[in-house]
Amino acid sequence: MIVALTGQKGGVGKSTLAICIAAELLARRHKVLLVDADPQGTARTWAEVAAELGQPLPSVVSMGATMHRPEQLPTVGQGYDDVVIDCPPRHGDIQRSALMVADVALLPCGPSSADAWALAASIDLINEARSLRPELEVRIVITRKQGRTALGRSAREELTKSGIDLMKTEIGYRVAFAESLGAGLGVTAYAPRDAAASETRALVSELLLWERRLAAPEAPGPKAARR
Ligand SMILES: Nc1ncnc2c1ncn2[C@@H]1O[C@H](COP(=O)(O)OP(=O)(O)OP(=O)(O)O)[C@@H](O)[C@H]1O
């Protein structure tokens, strides 16, 4: 399965989720490739810290706006069970390239209505990609949610209007995410009993349900199941 963490807005948790998802897949004994498509190099830096501290880590490579070309990710990704792509904010060309090869695009989004409104530019890119590749699965994942606030509820309503489905799993605002990356780990290894870890495990399990459906195309996929 190729999962792209994408979206035009900066600082919403794309890299944090990409790294934590990749690390959790690795902990489940999957062979994982983490693609750092962001010139800021967050995933690469995390991998350097992990390597220095002797922590287990997935293969990490840098790719850019040509990753969809046959000799790039489609070739390099072949030896892996899963590929996780961390996209940069704003660089539409790089996001487009990731959306050309991804099975699943995850759009992290903060919990306020303002965050939901800011998704408009990302949704344009997604719709463009889906018009070329109707098989592309897209889900918004609510991140950095604080408690059971009315804000969280109104954001879900607002986001549903975007025409893109939401992941069932929501990710809270939790310090363990930032701490884990600094320790060269994913959050599920860094703080296994923290709510951040349970949310990440739930998110990965939700993604793996798709992986099984993608591997068995005769089974009803999420879209068919909804009909
Ligand atoms: N669920 C969370 N709870 C608390 N802090 C978080 C959470 N997710 C991300 N952060 C923090 O928010 C900041 C931005 O996160 P991150 O770098 O993952 O976002 P990004 O979308 O990749 O940013 P950019 O668009 O610049 O690449 C970081 O300081 C990170 O530690």
Ligand SMILES: [Mg+2]
């Ligand atoms: Mg990032």
